[in-house]
Amino acid sequence: MSWSFYRAGIAEFVANFLFLYITILTIMGVSKSESKCSTVGIQDIAWALGGMIFALVYCTTGISGGHTNLVVTFRLFLARKLSLTRELFYMVMQCLGAICGAGVVKVFGKTLYETKGDETNVVNVGYTKGDGLDAEIIETFVLILAPLPIGFAVFLVYLATIPITATSINPVRSLGATIIYNKEPTWNDHVCIYFT
Known part of the structure; x- marks a missing residue:
C-alpha cells in the first residue's frame, strides 16, 4: 500500500472525528439551554452541520475523494x-x-453527554419507526445526489428531519455517538439508520 492510500484513510478519520465533535457539541449546546432562544436552535444546528460538511468535503476531496460518509x-x-x-x-x-470524536466530547462534557443523550439518533415521540426509516432513506438519497452542493443539502436535510430522528444522514455519525453514549434506548432505533 502506498502513502496516498494511508493518507486518504487518515483524511476520512479526521473528517469524521471533526464532524462528530462539532455535531455533538452543537446539539449539546441546544439541549443544555432551558430556553432554546438563548442558544442555537434547529436552524443553527442545520447551518453548523451543513457548513461543517461543506468544509470537510472541500478539504478532503483532493486527498480521499471527500466521502466523509459510509x-x-x-x-x-x-x-x-x-x-x-x-x-x-x-x-x-x-x-x-466518529467514535473518537464522540469520545473526546464525552471526556470534556461527561455529565451532559451521559444525562441527555440528545446527540444520539432515535425516533422521537410522535413518530413511528416507519417514519424514521422514511426520513433516513430520503435524507440519504438527497445526500448522495448532491456532490457539489453537499453542504447545502446537509443543511436542508437537517432542517427538515431533526424533529424526527435528530437526523443521522450518516451511519457513522449514529454509530460513534451511540457507542460512546452506550445506553439501550439509543440502540433500539438503529435499524432505521443502518438500513438506509
Whole structure:
C-alpha cells in the first residue's frame, strides 16, 4: 500500500472525528439551554452541520475523494469507483474517527453527554419507526445526489428531519455517538439508520 492510500484513510478519520465533535457539541449546546432562544436552535444546528460538511468535503476531496460518509463510500464501491480494499479501509477509518470524536466530547462534557443523550439518533415521540426509516432513506438519497452542493443539502436535510430522528444522514455519525453514549434506548432505533 502506498502513502496516498494511508493518507486518504487518515483524511476520512479526521473528517469524521471533526464532524462528530462539532455535531455533538452543537446539539449539546441546544439541549443544555432551558430556553432554546438563548442558544442555537434547529436552524443553527442545520447551518453548523451543513457548513461543517461543506468544509470537510472541500478539504478532503483532493486527498480521499471527500466521502466523509459510509453511504457515499459504499455507493462509490457499488459504482466500481473504489476498490474493496479502499472501501473497507475508509469505512473502518470513518467509524474510528466518529467514535473518537464522540469520545473526546464525552471526556470534556461527561455529565451532559451521559444525562441527555440528545446527540444520539432515535425516533422521537410522535413518530413511528416507519417514519424514521422514511426520513433516513430520503435524507440519504438527497445526500448522495448532491456532490457539489453537499453542504447545502446537509443543511436542508437537517432542517427538515431533526424533529424526527435528530437526523443521522450518516451511519457513522449514529454509530460513534451511540457507542460512546452506550445506553439501550439509543440502540433500539438503529435499524432505521443502518438500513438506509
